[in-house]
Amino acid sequence: xxxxxxxxxxxxxxxxxxxxxxxxxxxxxxxxxxxxxxxxxxxxxxxxxxxxxxxxxxxxxxxxxxxxxxxxxxxxxxxxxxxxxxxxxxxxxxxxxxxxxxxxxxx
Amino acid sequence: xxxxxxxxxxxxxxxxxxxxxxxxxxxxxxxxxxxxxxxxxxxxxxxxxxxxxxxxxxxxxxxxxxxxxxxxxxxxxxxxxxxxxxxxxxxxxxxxxxxxxxxxxxxxxxxxxxxxxx
Numbered sequence: 001x002x003x004x005x006x007x008x009x010x011x012x013x014x015x016x017x018x019x020x021x022x023x024x025x026x027x028x029x030x031x032x033x034x035x036x037x038x039x040x041x042x043x044x045x046x047x048x049x050x051x052x053x054x055x056x057x058x059x060x061x062x063x064x065x066x067x068x069x070x071x072x073x074x075x076x077x078x079x080x081x082x083x084x085x086x087x088x089x090x091x092x093x094x095x096x097x098x099x100x101x102x103x104x105x106x107x
Numbered sequence: 108x109x110x111x112x113x114x115x116x117x118x119x120x121x122x123x124x125x126x127x128x129x130x131x132x133x134x135x136x137x138x139x140x141x142x143x144x145x146x147x148x149x150x151x152x153x154x155x156x157x158x159x160x161x162x163x164x165x166x167x168x169x170x171x172x173x174x175x176x177x178x179x180x181x182x183x184x185x186x187x188x189x190x191x192x193x194x195x196x197x198x199x200x201x202x203x204x205x206x207x208x209x210x211x212x213x214x215x216x217x218x219x220x221x222x223x224x225x
Contacts (some may be wrong), residue, residue, distance in 0.1 A: 005176065031110065044146075044212065044215060046212060050210070098156065
């Protein structure tokens, strides 16, 4: 099974900060990685798919990148609506694995 | 716009089978463009993939749940379903259904809490 190691587990930041969240896959997954945002009591919302493609309607301050088995979600300028929990998810051979999640808190 | 809605019992007894249905509106469940999945989230914890069903009926399940899970599609009702047998308290979670495309969950239901308790 492919494992996804996401870091950090918690991140304290201020409005306007540049924020970076990382996921590392235990083996190659090509670009089959997605990022989601989840707010309390709500379903996850897709932000990025195929490592770097922005889902329709998602603000351009969100971006994704990949380098080998390391994947990064960047929020260029944190906004009040961005305080939430973020998850990565890999897709390989029709199976999924999620990262443990990163909670972005107000500093 | 595709919409998904989970339904089913909110309380299941230990050792029994958890059965949930996801009703799809705004699109056909038979479309070759869409695939369908179930994901769950125990209270206060992270997301866990349960399994997916693809156009043509192929199913793929989490290795840790594979022996207890069945996902099926009812095209006449535009629904897909989850059965999870021999449940324990560890199966208490919010269960989400999702439309899958390109390996990602594009549209999600609002989620339904299922509690396993006698």
